[in-house]
Amino acid sequence: MKFLFKDKLTSMASTLLILFIFLAIFGPLVAPYPKEGRGKANVDNSFIGPGWKHLLGTDELGRDLLSRIIFGARPALLIALAVVGFAAVIGTLLGLIAGYRGGWIDSLIMRVSELFLSFPPLLLSLVAVTFLGPGLVNALIALIISWWPWYARLIRVEASIVKSKPYVEISAAMGVPDRVIILRHILRNVTTPLIVQIAADLGTVILAAGSLAFIGLGAQPPAADWGLMVAQGRNLIFDQWWISTFSGMAIFLAVLAFNILGDALRDHFDPRISRQ
């Protein structure tokens, strides 16, 4: 794990990520105003600027912004894990089948994934969540819909490379069942590119989920969601600047941490890619 602290930037990112994970787990215990973090309004306190009592100020309903941001860590990390997790599982499965089997099923899976990739990034998710109806779970489904094809294509390429290696061909000739070959040889060999891709995607998913929430298609009020909170402060940006500024900063720092660590992970596992 030494590579996660290899230089100043990477150590900073690791520390940030540990902090976010800590807040996602223990947020309700460490938030200064846990009730307000959950969404309880306290209208007498609305729009207090950052100060000692409320480090990051309060929002329109008088809720402590720091507590709201701390509560937002859990959904942000969960949605990133869920989207990347599901997309990776679906994509890996289809990619393995396509790459190992070849033939018509390969072309079918690849054509379908191409179809999903014919939209500019994020557009398909936006359209899907609109028709599914706004909300956190639907946003999650919509993001998975447009994310799995990347994994299917990545794994297919890797699987078809491994498939033609002599030791795999010999195993097949010796009568080892497909299931065993896929699990023992192919899956094991695609793990590294898979991990690198997952690490690179976690930040992107947080960014995408935040974007959906910002235009009102993701989490709905009174949820403590970073993207939603930026949107709530949007029209107040010239006066109550702290609401959008600090909520957006949470998204930015989380994405930044994941992106820096994604780079570090890639350099560590695959120095070949990083040189290019």
Added chain:
Amino acid sequence: MKILRNRLSSALLVLLGASFITFTLARVIPSDPALAYIGPKATAAEAAKLRITLGLDQPIPVQYFKYLIETFQGNWGYSLSTKQPILQEIADRLPATLELIFFAISFAVIFGVALGVYAAKYRGKFQDSLIRIFAIIGVSMPAFWLGLLLQMLFAGRLTWFPATGQFDIELKYDHPITRVTGFPLFDSIITGNYHATFNGLHHMILPALTLSAYSFGLLSRMARANLLEVLSQDYVKVARAYGLSERLIFFKLALRNALPPIVTVTGLSAAYLITGTFFVEQVYNWPGIGSFAVNSLLSIDYPAIMGITLVAAIGYLVTNFIVDLIQSKLDPRVWMK
């Protein structure tokens, strides 16, 4: 010629597929388009009548087929919220968006490539790590948040730039732009309306910078990495051994050969900009397709959504095609597959 025909037919297939996915999403999911059209107050009888006029009583495949034919004939339906023809709405708004994308891409390419080259030249030095940090901040910054920050700082606090819109509202009255091509900023230049040009450029800077942040980050990383890759090649070593000047090696030999991947990434990031405009235009009240798209999504204006999706998919295809064209000019070995 044959290659071109192949490209066109595969492009058509992609568009067919994209329209099919959007159509399925719009129809199979239980939201009643008729209800969206007349609003929740309508009676059941009114809704039933409308369903027949809109053709919603027919089987889904028939509806899809009809939709395809009408789309091809240029009848893209009417927006449920503005009641205007979709094609008209899109045609009116596309120029503002394209102008925004043009400036954003130019910013990203100029600054991204320049800084990437600079970083490669000073590899491992202080400048290199500074640019690396800039680049990773660029790709991690939510566009909508960056937009709000710039607005607050440069429009609100410093009042250097206007906060919203493509032109001042008064411009319509004191220096109206004569419509020639429909591209407002371009028209103001060719008709010599320089007051409007400066006003438009003044409004352009913040949104274009916001939109370009991601591409800037991507491009500077790519430019640096590719340049370093080329510089480590044998032919560069040979050139050095022959005593060619570093300057010549760097700019003539290395940069030229690092260009093709940079072009690819430029195209890729142009594709990101298509959806990027949704958020940036929303923040800056830009009168383009992006803000229209967000409003249509929020009001489940499904004919508008389908139209916008189609235009976006076409834009994506065109971008890829242009990238391939430039690629084949740069490197004759790459001829379009």
